[in-house]
Amino acid sequence: GAGVSQSPSNKVTEKGKDVELRCDPISGHTALYWYRQSLGQGLEFLIYFQGNSAPDKSGLPSDRFSAERTGGSVSTLTIQRTQQEDSAVYLCASSFAGQGIGGAFFGQGTRLTVV
Amino acid sequence: KQEVTQIPAALSVPEGENLVLNCSFTDSAIYNLQWFRQDPGKGLTSLLLIQSSQREQTSGRLNASLDKSSGRSTLYIAASQPGDSATYLCAVRPRPARYNQGGKLIFGQGTELSVKP
Numbered sequence: 341g342a343g344v345s346q347s348p349s350n351k352v353t354e355k356g357k358d359v360e361l362r363c364d365p366i367s368g369h370t371a372l373y374w375y376r377q378s379l380g381q382g383l384e385f386l387i388y389f390q391g392n393s394a395p396d397k398s399g400l401p402s403d404r405f406s407a408e409r410t411g412g413s414v415s416t417l418t419i420q421r422t423q424q425e426d427s428a429v430y431l432c433a434s435s436f437a438g439q440g441i442g443g444a445f446f447g448q449g450t451r452l453t454v455v
Numbered sequence: 456k457q458e459v460t461q462i463p464a465a466l467s468v469p470e471g472e473n474l475v476l477n478c479s480f481t482d483s484a485i486y487n488l489q490w491f492r493q494d495p496g497k498g499l500t501s502l503l504l505i506q507s508s509q510r511e512q513t514s515g516r517l518n519a520s521l522d523k524s525s526g527r528s529t530l531y532i533a534a535s536q537p538g539d540s541a542t543y544l545c546a547v548r549p550r551p552a553r554y555n556q557g558g559k560l561i562f563g564q565g566t567e568l569s570v571k572p
Contacts, residue, residue: 344498373558382565383544388558396556431498440557441548442489446498 342366344447346432352453353422361417361450365434372415373441374407377449378428386430389415391437422454457482461545461563468535469571476530476566478545483523486551489560490519490530491544499544503530535570542567 345364353359365372374386385399389409400406404422409415419426429451435444458481468474478488487506491499503512503519505528511520518531532539546560 371558375560383546383560383562385559385561388556390557396558398556399559433498441560442487442501442504444501446500448496448498 344432344434344445346430346447346450348450349448350451350453352455355424355454356421358418358420359422359452361419361430361452363415363417363432363434363447365413365415365432366445368436369434369445370412370437371435371440371444372409373433373435373444374415374417375431375433376428377431378425381428383431386417388441419452422452424454427452427454457485457547457549457561459545459547459561459563461543461566463566464564465567465569467569467571470535470537472535472570474532474535474568476532476543476545476568478528478530478563480526480528480547480561482549483526484550485523486548488519488521488528489546489548490517490528491546493542493544493565502543532568535568537570537572540568540570 347362370391372389377383387407388396404420407417429449431449433444433446460479462477489504490502492502493499505512505521516533521528542565544565545563548560
């Protein structure tokens with residue numbers, strides 16, 4: 341595709357439910373990044389995938405959060421048993437391997453609201 | 456723990472004015488520093504990236520400087536225009552401790568810029 345595509349663009353869920361957020365990176369980009377942006381915390385790193393290497397999960401805030409990247413392309417961020425503090429905009433970005441986050445393109449994000 | 460601070464939090468200027476946005480960070484062990492722009496409801500757009508060995512980068516009306524020893528960076532915008540209105544974010548990439556840690560950026564809270572016609 342022309343850019344990084346995220347779906348859904350908006351998601352409202354009830355506290356305690358599980359949600360899945362999807363990211364379609366730019367074709368050919370082997371690196372994929374998830375960040376979240378919340379009012380109180382600003383932008384926070386969540387997880388980084390690079391090719392077949394073990395992902396850097398150091399930013400995931402709790403074990404309720406997990407992410408997968410299937411076939412080196414599409415990624416899904418899953419939040420189990422959602423809490424109100426999970427409400428945020430979840431941003432995905434992708435880049436070519438050698439460029440790192442400095443050469444990444446960001447999607448428009450998924451706005452998650454937990455009620 | 457690396458912390459990034461941006462001052463001011465918000466800035467309103469008349470069109471045509473030159474302006475400076477400030478960013479400071481607490482740990483000088485950085486790989487690079489990057490300035491982004493964010494428009495409401497949209498993702499981030501990278502503006503300038505300064506490697507740790509560099510002092511400044513320029514793109515059009517934008518100039519970013521880096522003083523690693525003092526933990527400071529500035530973004531200079533010349534001849535501001537209403538289209539420059541957006542939130543400007545500063546982010547540092549820490550030196551990775553492991554090979555797979557190249558994706559982490561630590562962001563400041565941003566400066567919300569409004570340029571009035």
